[in-house]
Amino acid sequence: MDTNTYDVVVIGAGPVGENIADRVVQGGLTVAVVERELVGGECSYWACMPTKALLRSGAALRAARQVPGAREAVTGELDVAAVLRRRDSFAAHWQDDGQAAWLEQVGVPLYRGHGRIVSTRAVEVTTGEDGATVTLTARHAVVVATGSRVLVPDVEGLxxxxxxxxxxxxxxxxxxxxxxxxxxxxxxxxxxxxxxxxxxxxxxxxxxxxxxxxxxxxxxxxxxxxxxxxxxxxxxxxxxxxxxxxxxxxxxxxxxxxxxxxxxxxxxxGRVPNTRDIGLEAVGLTPGDWLTVDGTLRVVGAEGAPVGDGWLYAAGDVNRRVLLTHQGKYQARAVGDTIVARAKGEAVDDGRWGRHAATADERAVPQVVFTDPEIASVGLTAAAAEAAGLRIRVVDHDLAAVAGSTLQAEDYRGQARMVVDEDRKVIVGFTLAGPDVAELLHAATIAVVGEVPLDRLWHAVPAFPTVSEVWLRLLEGYGR
Structure with a gap:
């Protein structure tokens, strides 16, 4: 049995694990990554990328059929074989050579196999069917980034x-x-x-x-x-x-x-965490459970104290804060920078919007559902805001009444909602439903995260004629 030592060991080489490794290397530490499946994880091969590729061709066809002139040029239905071929290309044909090569390029050793925590800062990797193992020891931190898998409910025969x-x-x-x-x-x-x-x-x-x-x-x-x-x-x-x-x-x-x-x-x-066989029992945690973390993503036990002396972290789906790839990558950047700071004895900025704190998953999560219509949202729904004890006002606007939407598509249908915290006069939630609204979402995300006062937003003038003019209409609906 071989033993190798690094500053940090990451279990899981999905987008979260990759981003943790990248931040750690940029911070001047060494890191090793363990992966039992494909480098790039669920998002690259079975979620974000291939599913959106499956959806995009149909969305483009629907969009063309909603614009006179383009509509007449559409003479057939989707070429299913072509759609599937395009999907396959976005999944890299389920080969991870490119992403594995990136790890090598940035100087991150990849250990292919099943990783299990066996003791403090030690991860044992079973590297082959013959049961061969290698033990990786971390000087500073072990990070669990093993993601989640599908929940199959207890339905008879399912x-x-x-x-x-x-x-x-x-x-x-x-x-x-x-x-x-x-x-x-x-x-x-x-x-x-x-x-x-x-x-x-x-x-x-x-x-x-x-x-x-x-x-x-x-x-x-x-x-x-x-x-x-x-x-x-x-x-x-x-x-x-x-x-x-x-x-x-x-x-x-x-x-x-x-x-x-x-x-x-x-x-x-729904989803369940990939924690059944990663050695949680070795650190006093229950196999199969979601991992609870503090503001800097250190794993904490039942009493709320960090496991051991704070060497174990968890990022991405596995901590159940937000099961979205972009939020996992956000956590990865925060935890990578946190580990580097602590390793170097630097102060950790874990305030509400501190560099080392992952706080955006509390009330500022952006998400797009790529259905027809697209649903783009950030922050709290009206119901969630009320449940959080906020005194709110809801402003709705018909997206079809915005000049830019009539150019976007004939018979454009959509809706926008702004949820305002009446005490602070800032937006705490924003939802759009309509064709191609995904690209409008980041403006709302900035408004929510930046807590931009409504009076200031009046000076953010939307270009005409675009669908973004809905911002002006919502502000008009709210009043000054």
Whole structure:
């Protein structure tokens, strides 16, 4: 058994682990990364990139059909084979050579295998089927960045039916004739949109509604659009049993007694942490649990104190703060800089907006759902703001009434909502629903994070004629 020592050891080489390694190296420390699957992680191969590639072609076709002149040039339907080939290219054909080469280029050793914490600052890596191991010792910190995996609920027969998870949906080489989707969240809504556009007959079982965490109008508009596209959206529906027949087809019996037949069933009801077998028991934590962290992302125990002397950190999905790639990368930058500062004996700036604190996942999280229409949001919904005890005012505006939207598309439909903290006169939430609204989101993110007073926002003049003019209309609706 070999032993190698580095300043930092990172378990997990997804986008979070990669960014941690990059920040640590830039800070002048040494770091090793452990990965049991593909360098680049879920986002690169089974989530963000391939799924958005699946969705983009359909969105572009819909956009062309909404503009006279372009509409007449569209003579056919989507080329499904071409869409899948493009998806494959964005997933790098499920080969990680390029991302592994990047680690080598920046001087980060990659250990391929399963990593487990075995003692203080020590990670054992099983590197092959023969059980060979190497132990990596960290001088300063070990960071868990192992991400999450799909939750398969305890529905009778579901596991035995070998359902699709988000991975199979993102990587399938064929389009099923009939697809049943269990769930109503982001993955369910996006994959229903994608596969309906690719020609599948899609049924969505949305027990808790569609996009239940978003503003209500967002889910309502997505449901309406899915139904217009031929998707059967069953609100409040729940599967009681699932059975796959000998011919490969799947039958779902609902709690109502109704039956749905499909060629594939996709489970999209949530995530669980990849912490079952990473050695948490060696540091007094429970295998399979989410990892609780403090403001600088150090793992803390049941009493709220850092594990050991504070050498163990967790970033990304695994700490359950926000399960989004961009938020995980944000955490990665913060934790990398924090480890470097502590290793060098420098002061750690962990104030509300300090360099070493990951605080944006409290009330300033941006997110885009790439459905039709797109849903872009940042900060709190009106309901969440009220639950947080804020005295708020909600201002809505019809995006179709903005001059730029009429140029964007014929029969443009959309809505914008601004949630204002009345005591501080700043925006605490912003939601957009409409075609191509994703690119409008960062302006709202800056307003929320920067806590820009509404009086100051009056001087941020939107260009005419753009959809961004909605900012002026919302401010007018609020009044001075």
């Amino acid at each position: 596991r035995e039916a070998a359902p699709w998870t988000s991975r199979e949906a993102a990587a399938s080489s064929t389009v099923p004739g009939r697809l049943a989707v269990i769930g109503g969240g982001v993955v369910a809504a996006e994959m229903a949109t994608a596969y309906a556009g690719l020609g599948a007959s899609v049924t969505v079982l949305a027990r808790d509604g569609v996009l239940p965490s978003a503003e209500p109008f967002a889910g309502e508009r997505v449901v309406a659009s899915l139904r217009e596209a031929g998707v059967s959206v069953l609100l409040g529906a729940e599967a009681a049993t699932v059975k796959r027949a000998g011919d490969g087809t799947v039958s779902l019996t609902l709690t109502s007694g109704a039956q749905i037949d499909a060629d594939e069933v996709l489970v999209a009801v």
